[in-house]
Amino acid sequence: MKTNQLFNDLTQIVGKKNIITNTENLKKYNNDWRGFYNNKSLCVVFPDNSNMIKKIVKYCCKKNIKIVPQGGNTSLTGASVPTYNDKEIIINFSKLNKILEIDKSNLTILVESGSILANIKEYLDKEDYYFPIDLSSSGSCMIGGNIATNAGGINALKYGSMKENIIGLEIVTGDGLVLSSLSKMKKNNTGYDLKSIICNSEGTLGLITKVLLKIFPKPHNNFTFFVAYKDLKTCIKSFNQIRELYYDKLESAELIPNLSFEICIKNNFLKKHFFEKKMPWYVIYRLNLYEDKTLFQDIFEKNFELINNNVNDILIPNSINQEKKIWKFRDDLVEAYKIEGKIVTNDISIPLDKMIDFFNIAKKNIKKINSKIKLHPFGHIGDGNIHYNMILPNDVSNGTYLKLRNKIYSYVNELVEEFGGSFSAEHGIGQIKKNSLLKFKSKNEIDIMKKLKKVFDPKNILNPGKIFDA
Template sequence: MEKKIFENLSKICKTINYIDDESDIIKYSKDWRRRVNEKALCVVFPKNENEISKILKFCFDNELKVIPQGGNTNLVASASPSKEKEEIIINLEKMNQIHHIDTINKCVVVDSGVVVDDLNSNLEKKDFLFPLEMASTGSSQVGGVISTNAGGINVLHYGSVRNNLLALDVVLSNGEILRLGSKVGKDNTGYNLKDLFCGSEGTLGIITKATLKIYPKSQNYFTFMASFENLKNIINFYEFISQQIRFPITGFEMIPQISFDLCIKHKFMKKSFFQETKNYYALVKIQLHHLDEAIIDLLEEKLSECSNLYSEIIIAQNEKQNKEFWKFREDLTEAQKLEGKLIGFDVSIPLDKLDYFFTEGKKYIDDILKDIKFHTFGHLGDCNIHYNLIEPDNLKNNFYDYEIKIKHVVNKLIKNVTGSISAEHGIGLLKRDDFLKTKKNLEIELMRSIKRVMDPKGILNQNKIFRN
């Protein structure tokens, strides 16, 4: 049976299988955090929408399970197999054409396999940008960031991917093709179907093409870092500048001291930017229409008005220093990966409840296991915190054996503060049980109903979001 499957798929497009090349199958099957170990039955590489339609028609008729996959940078195993050698990965890396950059309507039409950084390199030639900025954009593909409704550091000003999505082409599980939306921003003609696919993690259909908003690229930014004694001060600082500074704040990142420790330890940097060690730091980017001394003086004056809240402040004096600040922000995720096993939470917490969440979380988690390294950083401006727990040094037991107890504590606290268990990473395999425990039953059943309509045989990305 397997041989017949491989033969049929090979007639449509390039196909690799575990019999001929198991190492390649393992490479595409592994998730970024290396938490999932099942292997795909095979991986197919369609070059266009027509080939995807044929693949899905074949899989639908034969009730074969499929997994749509982009750059495979997802942190909750949304694009990895849930069962050993039962699922076919449809990898979209060959669908990488930028079809049209429309500077009049301020949008771009792209294939789903286009890498986000490659898109911005092309847009930059016309002084435009697509505002998604996060550590993985050198590998993340357009279809993947739409499927997970990715956020990143610019959400505060530009919104998430959903806010920047105008149109989609999607292939349904039976091979039918949908064309949803258009270049126009206003369209009140019934249900907004394209938004169903944004954030659906490939469980409703496979995105083949997208029309995205683009923005004139600003060359003028005021970037700075500041240090803080405690969490309360950094939150009050954000409240002050968001009210007092009238220019768009495009990024406000909260970073703990441990981020510097890890980046120095693992040789991403030689030393901290700051003279003194503090508990928290803010990395802030403000977009300016133009840059002159009067504007800089005004911003510095505003910052001096709240100097009682911070200990040190460092304003980027040139592009080199600006890049060093943001490189540090990108590197800290790689540094934490090198430090050891990690239990990660991508949560949204109301800012007025964040101190309570951190204090109570540490208290209860310390009772479960001492000396866990709390690496809690993220997009403070939009309430999105990456609440990452790194295993203690010299732990004899398997760190993941404590995960269920830790998740129980974190999920309970999230419900107490009416936050979200997933701010921007999605659900996938790793957060599925948390999702089912924290969402209301009626919401889950409505979602299941939509899934059944779009994917009646349940072949798309099984066991992601829901249990099949």
């Protein structure tokens, strides 16, 4: 099909203001966050209502035109950008961004799928309600993207991932059917749970247009504390003790190696270290409180002797400002680390009781691959999800870097599998982990996934080349 004809037809559906065809202006949408992928799309369209989306999909299905659904384009796996050159259009959801209804009686909020996560959280905060999913990318990622990736983030420890926080969805399938399941009932066992299949499908089964989310009364206070540990064994022991003591309150537990401070200071994200005496490991904890903070602080101090043995130093922020600085440091970590250049990122999960063995074996063998590699594992220790990242020496050539990166990916994934973990805990598969999926999932699982894909998207027009080649 001629591209001019395509542009004219799409313009008829979305209007002149809602389409970009200029090569230069398309770059922003074609390139992924990490800068690994830059295939060219044919154009980007910005529908501003569900009906437009249905029309675009029906049109593309008829003409066999491939679609890349795109939210905030913060995917770390190349899932939100084209797989091929000049073959796909991008549907960007940023104009489908209305907050439609908050229901305080049933504790739900209905939003359009292009709503930015931070905007939903801010809106609820003003109403004294809370939506717990929180990522360092919250200011740019969109709720549809969060669902399509089953995003996890720093609060999954208490509230689960995205999947646990959705009540209903409206989607458009690959042949333009609208499936709307927006009942507010949390107990609703009526046939297959289609929303669970859409969650984590990375835009390959349907386009999410509306989302009904679970909300919570806003915690009256938060209590953050930052603990320094002399080694990983003590750190995990201490985490277990803190979890036992404050199980119902513990929202986040974020592992930070000392190298994180150095990276943030070097790249101007942090002025100085939070602790005077440096230790190899730290964990930032946050508790949600529905009781009075001063009363809780007394309890915390009384309980402190129960955890003191394993704690080398502790920082309890003395102001909201200091608390914000601590969490900003955690948020900035991904950006600061990206600047380091030749990096390797692994988004893995490991059972907590096996974490120390995993770290020891992985470190020994990665140093054998290249002794100058700096390990930088950090992240959501509370649910075993570690970003097992590393920085390669800057003097390796680009070619060597790519070879080493692949070697490290394979090695880490194999080891994770041996330890009964997951090679992709929260970022998904996208383009970057397709080979690992084929390697580690059984043939039966892959076959069923491919059959599902055929049912939802018979012509394979939705996000082709993501998760697997259909």
